[in-house]
C-alpha cells in the first residue's frame with residue numbers, strides 16, 4: 001500500500017576510503033530500499049557528499065542507515081537544513097499547497113501559516129515556490145567545497 005512507504009531525504013557524507021565502493025548498490029540490493037540520488041559530489045579518493053531520497057519499509061531504511069553508519073558514513077536528515085525566515089514570510093500560504101506532508105499548514109483559528117520541522121522530509125518544494133525566498137535550504141560550506149573540487153579542471 002502506497003501510504004505505508006516511508007520516504008525521507010538524507011544528506012550523507014562518506015570518507016574517501018570508501019568513495020569508490022558500491023554502497024548505494026548494496027543499499028538497494030540488500031536492504032530493499034528505493035534510492036533516488038538527487039545530487040552528488042563524488043570524486044575518486046575524496047570525501048563524497050550525496051543527497052538521496054530513500055523510500056521503503058521504515059525498518060529497512062533504518063537498517064540501511066545503520067549499515068552506512070558502520071562504514072563511517074555520516075548521515076543527516078536534509079530536513080534539518082530547511083529553515084523559514086519569519087521576517088520574510090508574509091503568510092501567503094502558497095507553500096502549504098505544495099508541501100506533501102503538511103509540515104507547512106494553515107492554522108484555521110487565525111489563518112497563520114505554521115512550519116512543523118519534525119514532519120518535513122526536505123523535499124525542497126516550498127523553497128521553489130515561495131515568492132519571497134522565506135524558505136531556505138542550507139547545504140553549507142562543505143557542499144561548496146566539494147562543488148569547487150568537482151569543477152576543477154581534470155588537466156592543468
Ligand code: SF4
Pocket residue numbers: 084088089090091092093094095096113129130131132133134135
Ligand atoms: S510561500 Fe513563503 S511567504 Fe508564503 S507562507 Fe510560505 S514561507 Fe511564507
Ligand code: SF4
Pocket residue numbers: 079082098099100101102103104119120121122123124125126127
Ligand atoms: S521541504 Fe518544504 S515542502 Fe518539503 S516537506 Fe519540508 S516543509 Fe514541506
